[in-house]
Amino acid sequence: xxxxxxxxxxxxxxxxxxxxxxxxxxxxxxxxxxxxxxxxxxxxxxxxxxxxxxxxxxxxxxxxxxxxxxxxxxxxxxxxxxxxxxxxxxxxxxxxxxxxxxxxxxxxxxxxxxxxxxxxxxxxxxxxxxxxxxxxxxxxxxxxxxxxxxxxxxxxxxxxxxxxxxxxxxxxxxxxxxxxxxxxxxxxxxxxxxxxxxxxxxxxxxxxxxxxxxxxxxxxxxxxxxxxxxxxxxxxxxxxxxxxxxxxxxxxxxxxxxxxxxxxxxxxxxxxxxxxxxxxxxxxxxxxxxxxxxxxxxxxxxxxxxxxxxxxxxxxxxxxxxxxxxxxxxxxxxxxxxxxxxxxxxxxxxxxxxxxxxxxxxxxxxxxxxxxxxxxxxxxxxxxxxxxxxxxxxxxxxxxxxxxxxxxxxxxxxxxxxxxxxxxxxxxxxxxxx
Amino acid sequence: xxxxxxxxxxxxxxxxxxxxxxxxxxxxxxxxxxxxxxxxxxxxxxxxxxxxxxxxxxxxxxxxxxxxxxxxxxxxxxxxxxxxxxxxxxxxxxxxxxxxxxxxxxxxxxxxxxxxxxxxxxxxxxxxxxxxxxxxxxxxxxxxxxxxxxxxxxxxxxxxxxxxxxxxxxxxxxxxxxxxxxxxxxxxxxxxxxxxxxxxxxxxxxxxxxxxxxxxxxxxxxxxxxxxxxxxxxxx
Numbered sequence: 001x002x003x004x005x006x007x008x009x010x011x012x013x014x015x016x017x018x019x020x021x022x023x024x025x026x027x028x029x030x031x032x033x034x035x036x037x038x039x040x041x042x043x044x045x046x047x048x049x050x051x052x053x054x055x056x057x058x059x060x061x062x063x064x065x066x067x068x069x070x071x072x073x074x075x076x077x078x079x080x081x082x083x084x085x086x087x088x089x090x091x092x093x094x095x096x097x098x099x100x101x102x103x104x105x106x107x108x109x110x111x112x113x114x115x116x117x118x119x120x121x122x123x124x125x126x127x128x129x130x131x132x133x134x135x136x137x138x139x140x141x142x143x144x145x146x147x148x149x150x151x152x153x154x155x156x157x158x159x160x161x162x163x164x165x166x167x168x169x170x171x172x173x174x175x176x177x178x179x180x181x182x183x184x185x186x187x188x189x190x191x192x193x194x195x196x197x198x199x200x201x202x203x204x205x206x207x208x209x210x211x212x213x214x215x216x217x218x219x220x221x222x223x224x225x226x227x228x229x230x231x232x233x234x235x236x237x238x239x240x241x242x243x244x245x246x247x248x249x250x251x252x253x254x255x256x257x258x259x260x261x262x263x264x265x266x267x268x269x270x271x272x273x274x275x276x277x278x279x280x281x282x283x284x285x286x287x288x289x290x291x292x293x294x295x296x297x298x299x300x301x302x303x304x305x306x307x308x309x310x311x312x313x314x315x316x317x318x319x320x321x322x323x324x325x326x327x328x329x330x331x332x333x334x335x336x337x338x339x340x341x342x343x344x345x346x347x348x349x350x351x352x353x354x355x356x357x358x359x360x361x362x363x364x365x366x367x368x369x370x371x372x373x374x375x376x377x378x379x380x381x382x383x384x385x386x387x388x389x390x391x392x393x394x395x396x397x398x399x400x401x402x403x404x405x406x407x408x409x410x411x412x413x414x415x416x417x418x419x420x421x422x423x424x425x426x427x428x429x430x431x432x433x434x
Numbered sequence: 435x436x437x438x439x440x441x442x443x444x445x446x447x448x449x450x451x452x453x454x455x456x457x458x459x460x461x462x463x464x465x466x467x468x469x470x471x472x473x474x475x476x477x478x479x480x481x482x483x484x485x486x487x488x489x490x491x492x493x494x495x496x497x498x499x500x501x502x503x504x505x506x507x508x509x510x511x512x513x514x515x516x517x518x519x520x521x522x523x524x525x526x527x528x529x530x531x532x533x534x535x536x537x538x539x540x541x542x543x544x545x546x547x548x549x550x551x552x553x554x555x556x557x558x559x560x561x562x563x564x565x566x567x568x569x570x571x572x573x574x575x576x577x578x579x580x581x582x583x584x585x586x587x588x589x590x591x592x593x594x595x596x597x598x599x600x601x602x603x604x605x606x607x608x609x610x611x612x613x614x615x616x617x618x619x620x621x622x623x624x625x626x627x628x629x630x631x632x633x634x635x636x637x638x639x640x641x642x643x644x645x646x647x648x649x650x651x652x653x654x655x656x657x658x659x660x661x662x663x664x665x666x667x668x669x670x
């Protein structure tokens with residue numbers, strides 16, 4: 001038997017209803033899929049952004065806040081660590097590399113982050129896409145998405161709570177808090193990292209200190225007559241002109257300014273845990289960003305579970321209403337199917353026509369839902385990327401596919417309800433029905 | 435499965451043996467819809483069934499077609515007792531034996547003329563073979579349908595009934611049943627449709643039963659059965 005001529009005729013009578021059914025099912029499926037795929041993309045994207053942040057040391061406070069500030073560059077006021085830790089780390093056997101992170105300044109809405117050239121190059125993992133890393137105070141290397149150009153001059157402003165302007169745009173607030181006379185020159189641009197650091201302006205930590213009148217943390221601190229302007233207002237120490245340009249560790253000054261966070265790249269796993277234990281006492285805290293992320297993901301997962309349950313309930317409701325609609329439609333077609341029976345169609349033919357019709361609509365909805373879900377996930381990822389700089393690469397995984405397949409299966413089973421009611425309908429009353 | 439393996443002109447003797455059909459009304463009381471004397475229809479002959487509305491003409495055709503089973507008595511076709519078969523057996527017998535023409539045609543409006551005619555083939559086989567397609571086109575031509583690609587919804591009532599007759603003939607039936615085939619047509623069209631039916635039945639050697647009010651159609655039939663509203667029904 002070949003139910004398809006009849007099936008197509010049936011679908012043709014539902015010229016508007018059939019697409020509506022497909023769309024309803026598609027939306028139901030898409031919402032579930034988008035939630036799952038988006039959550040996973042967010043998790044992967046945020047974990048990738050934390051890749052180079054092995055161990056963070058900060059002043060006691062909220063670990064989450066420190067991760068948000070250090071890894072995701074969310075502006076916040078952080079307590080400072082004693083700068084002497086930088087000296088201790090320089091001599092520590094267990095440390096492969098370390099970098100202070102200094103936040104607080106902005107330019108055109110981009111955070112200006114003071115650090116070392118080594119960390120700007122992610123401990124040698126990346127090389128600038130254009131130009132070079134900063135090699136002296138007053139130089140800056142910019143993230144891939146920062147809209148300055150090589151050779152541009154950047155005038156940093158002091159970040160304030162109200163100063164959360166849009167990236168790439170100068171705001172009134174920024175203008176009012178400009179650090180007059182402390183400019184940076186762009187010497188390089190980093191490749192795309194897919195993290196908020198793509199929107200950061202990286203400068204030597206020494207420059208950040210000096211802009212704020214804290215000296216440069218080096219024993220060779222100088223105030224030579226040809227010293228650059230950014231040292232103009234700083235504390236004077238023993239002159240040593242030949243070392244004026246030296247930046248980066250060791251920070252061997254008598255008085256090393258404080259920093260909000262220090263990143264440590266440990267030599268070994270054992271060393272990492274020992275360092276973490278050591279800096280958990282004595283006025284500092286140390287932790288692996290992964291620890292914080294795991295608990296964040298836990299919360300994210302709980303939210304996802306709630307949303308998934310809600311969207312599953314949503315989907316079941318939509319499937320049920322579609323099935324009810326199909327039962328009603330089949331009720332209107334009683335006479336048509338009764339005619340087929342009178343013409344010699346077996347009951348199984350009517351069953352097949354009605355079941356296939358319903359199942360095909362639901363299956364089409366599931367497939368369309370997958371596509372729609374993927375589209376929605378990409379759209380949301382685009383929004384997330386625009387807001388946070390976190391680049392997400394959402395994909396439909398086996399989980400989403402099996403979710404759609406399961407709903408398709410449930411839908412097909414439910415589709416049997418209208419079919420069975422048509423199957424059981426007596427021919428005679430169908431022929432008499434109007 | 436081929437659409438219809440049986441040859442044409444295989445009509446057999448239809449015997450209705452003291453048929454009765456009862457129904458229960460809302461109060462659970464039983465009343466009679468049909469009570470027939472013994473009736474025999476020889477192969478290839480025709481029977482006109484008349485009677486006022488509600489006298490059970492349609493029920494009579496449904497009984498013969500095996501769409502319902504009688505409360506008493508039996509329907510046999512040759513040496514098969516149709517009324518004793520199970521539902522799927524009756525479906526199969528009906529598919530191989532009967533062509534049905536309805537008062538309101540019951541075409542599938544979304545399908546074209548040829549597809550409507552060949553629709554019964556889809557009940558039993560996956561695809562319509564070349565012979566089946568040719569047969570559908572031949573039948574359309576015989577019935578005077580100029581354009582077999584035209585959608586059924588666009589046809590006039592007379593044309594729709596021609597398609598319905600062609601569809602009934604598609605499976606080479608041995609027994610043609612027609613329920614008021616001319617009732618929804620004007621006199622001239624009704625006349626033409628009546629002629630087509632009788633000729634078609636004669637051409638394939640099929641027996642023909644027409645339930646009708648139409649005197650001119652009934653006059654063409656070999657035999658005549660007048661149904662009167664059953665007395666039991668009147669009593670209830």
